[in-house]
Amino acid sequence: MSRQNLWTAISLFLPLVTTCILLFSSSTTASTSPLTHNENIKSSTSGRLDVLPIPTQYSTGHTVLCLSSTFEITTSFPLLPDLKDAIERTNQHLSSDRHQYLSPTRGLEFFNNNNNNNNNSNCAIHLPSLHLDLTSSSDKVKPILSYVTLPSEDRPESESYTLSVPLSGPAKLVGKTPLGLLRGLTTFEHLFYHLPTSSSSSQPTVLARPDSLSQSQQLPLGSTNSEQVVGTGSSAQTDLDGTTYAPFAPYEIEDKPAFGWRAVLLDTSRNYFSVPSILKMLDTMAMVKLNVFHWHITDSNSWPLDLSTHPELAQAGAYSPSDIYSEADIRHIIQYAGDRGIDVMLEIDTPGHTAIIAESHPELIACYQASPWQRNAHQPPPGQLRFADPAVAEFVNGLFTSTLGLVSGPYFGTGGDEINENCMLQDEQTAQALERNAWTLDDALDDFTAKTHATIRQQGKTPVVWQEMVLDHGEMPSLGKDTIVSIWVNSADARRVLDKGHRIIQAAGDYFYLDCGQGGWIGQEGGGNSWCDPFKTWMRMYSFDPYKDVSDEQKKLVLGGQASLWAEQTDETNFEQVLWPRAAAVAELFWTGAGQGSYPRSAIEALPRMHDVRYRMVDRGVNAVPLQPHWCALRPGVCVMGA
Numbered sequence: 001m002s003r004q005n006l007w008t009a010i011s012l013f014l015p016l017v018t019t020c021i022l023l024f025s026s027s028t029t030a031s032t033s034p035l036t037h038n039e040n041i042k043s044s045t046s047g048r049l050d051v052l053p054i055p056t057q058y059s060t061g062h063t064v065l066c067l068s069s070t071f072e073i074t075t076s077f078p079l080l081p082d083l084k085d086a087i088e089r090t091n092q093h094l095s096s097d098r099h100q101y102l103s104p105t106r107g108l109e110f111f112n113n114n115n116n117n118n119n120n121s122n123c124a125i126h127l128p129s130l131h132l133d134l135t136s137s138s139d140k141v142k143p144i145l146s147y148v149t150l151p152s153e154d155r156p157e158s159e160s161y162t163l164s165v166p167l168s169g170p171a172k173l174v175g176k177t178p179l180g181l182l183r184g185l186t187t188f189e190h191l192f193y194h195l196p197t198s199s200s201s202s203q204p205t206v207l208a209r210p211d212s213l214s215q216s217q218q219l220p221l222g223s224t225n226s227e228q229v230v231g232t233g234s235s236a237q238t239d240l241d242g243t244t245y246a247p248f249a250p251y252e253i254e255d256k257p258a259f260g261w262r263a264v265l266l267d268t269s270r271n272y273f274s275v276p277s278i279l280k281m282l283d284t285m286a287m288v289k290l291n292v293f294h295w296h297i298t299d300s301n302s303w304p305l306d307l308s309t310h311p312e313l314a315q316a317g318a319y320s321p322s323d324i325y326s327e328a329d330i331r332h333i334i335q336y337a338g339d340r341g342i343d344v345m346l347e348i349d350t351p352g353h354t355a356i357i358a359e360s361h362p363e364l365i366a367c368y369q370a371s372p373w374q375r376n377a378h379q380p381p382p383g384q385l386r387f388a389d390p391a392v393a394e395f396v397n398g399l400f401t402s403t404l405g406l407v408s409g410p411y412f413g414t415g416g417d418e419i420n421e422n423c424m425l426q427d428e429q430t431a432q433a434l435e436r437n438a439w440t441l442d443d444a445l446d447d448f449t450a451k452t453h454a455t456i457r458q459q460g461k462t463p464v465v466w467q468e469m470v471l472d473h474g475e476m477p478s479l480g481k482d483t484i485v486s487i488w489v490n491s492a493d494a495r496r497v498l499d500k501g502h503r504i505i506q507a508a509g510d511y512f513y514l515d516c517g518q519g520g521w522i523g524q525e526g527g528g529n530s531w532c533d534p535f536k537t538w539m540r541m542y543s544f545d546p547y548k549d550v551s552d553e554q555k556k557l558v559l560g561g562q563a564s565l566w567a568e569q570t571d572e573t574n575f576e577q578v579l580w581p582r583a584a585a586v587a588e589l590f591w592t593g594a595g596q597g598s599y600p601r602s603a604i605e606a607l608p609r610m611h612d613v614r615y616r617m618v619d620r621g622v623n624a625v626p627l628q629p630h631w632c633a634l635r636p637g638v639c640v641m642g643a
Helices: 003-032 081-096 108-113 152-159 178-189 234-240 275-287 311-317 327-339 355-359 390-404 421-425 428-437 441-458 491-498 538-542 552-557 575-579 582-592 603-619
Strands: 057-059 063-075 126-134 161-165 171-175 221-224 227-231 244-249 251-255 261-267 292-296 343-347 411-415 462-466 484-487 503-506 558-565
Touching: 063 081, 081 178, 081 327, 126 178, 152 178, 152 558, 161 178, 171 178, 178 251, 244 251, 261 275, 261 582, 275 292, 275 327, 275 575, 275 603, 292 558, 311 355, 327 343, 390 411, 390 441, 411 441, 421 428, 421 441, 428 441, 441 462, 484 491, 491 503, 538 582, 538 603, 552 558, 558 575, 558 582, 575 582, 582 603
Parallel strands: 063 126, 126 171, 261 292, 261 558, 292 343, 343 411, 411 462, 462 484, 484 503, 503 558
Antiparallel strands: 057 251, 063 227, 063 244, 161 171, 161 251, 221 227
16 A cells, blocks of 8 residues: 555544544543532533533533434423423524633634534534433323422422433433423533534524514424424524534533522512513523512502402502503413423512502502601602501402412412501501500501411412511411511521521522612612612622521521512613523522532632523523623633632
């Protein structure tokens, strides 16, 4: 053989040998290495996992894995519509997402290392499919919503999943429930990146965003070899071939949330938020596995809740006839959320924060718009339910009954915060009722709470209240031990509530209030600061210890936590910037649990993941704010103290 022919043969044979070595070495690592928290890896070309929330256990490799042009998602069990839709959303995201790996070359280094000459059509290894399976046949017929609405303590197990992405053959996702499969699909999506278009052998087709697909554009459902197949569709094939890749295969993931309550609160009374904006928020919540939407739907400023049994409330109390939520809207939002693994807890804050009811029922409200407002309310407008009047409890029970009929989940918020005593004690009707019954104001509140909470329990729901109901009104026999308490004034108050035996939600303003730092909104000369300054950075939120000062016996009473967005200075024009990506830090804090076995978790270690999820959000049209200069986002570990 001539020297020229020899070198020709070697050049043809060498890539095959290299591929075989990569396959052997990487698959061996995956099969022999235990699942670990690789949380300290920073190099852009090391086996880093930038999924957020970071899975509780995982291992990665060092091999680039591209999606096949014929990639499909298969199941061996019948699909209900919600899981079928979830699979189609995953296919749509894989075909239309354009998020690039965060490095100076935007992921080209992986293909240089693999000698692919930056030509993504030469990706050596392709993933043909993802197969979904359930561990229990009895769960194959239940919709996702049936698990979303389980008691909080039972949710983590139903959200658990395992995901295996090998270097050869199909990937496999196994869940105990369809909800677990939904969580695993989200993780699977976030393993993949898109190569810069300049590296493609041909200009890729830019598909429509998933939320803009018409019914005729929905990806097809087919079947092959008795398996249900939800494929990518022909329009996506050329776009997926080699341009969508996972850089650190193989992946082995075992995942399960640490807490069953991972929430976002949105106040839709102080400023109105349209239904489409709420649905978009739910989509973004699902990206980071948040599972509760605490909907503070009414307050003293407006009453957008349009109930067929009480139409006068919205007619007189909404900002406009269009700034309402109909019963159909609420049912749609609840179903939409449930399909994405999110429970919706409605809150009607009583007996305070109800001033707007006076526009339709002035006989029910004390001190409405009394002046000066500072003596009668924490913020304008003043006005509270005359809760010592039995007619008020009867009215609220009717209101609760109608609202509870819309709710799928096990919880209902009744508020109870910031009751102004001066407003009540100076109200003549309230004073007469207290004298007639020989009550203190706290006695009257207890009687009101007993009556209204009885209605909630009769509907099979559990009341959720703010912390003042437990801490500020003496003994309240009406608050059964089943009542859940949201901590908001200060994180140090959690222990006092736990000592009374109540389950709690960690939502303290000194960590989790998203509106803090926006500045004061009450008009005044030279004013500036808000009550809960300073601004709560994502790193501040991430530093929270859910078990600080909590005994081992009390840990089971901590259900989880939430980020709260009060809307005095927020509406649709800026609420995504206020919410994202900070709420993603809360999602990981309460999904993954303690880092390296203890709290607080490391914000420096989490920073690359926060960057990654922020850019993914932006790619999907979410106005998530940058965390650092773009230069820093492309260089993990550089823009930190001590680097």
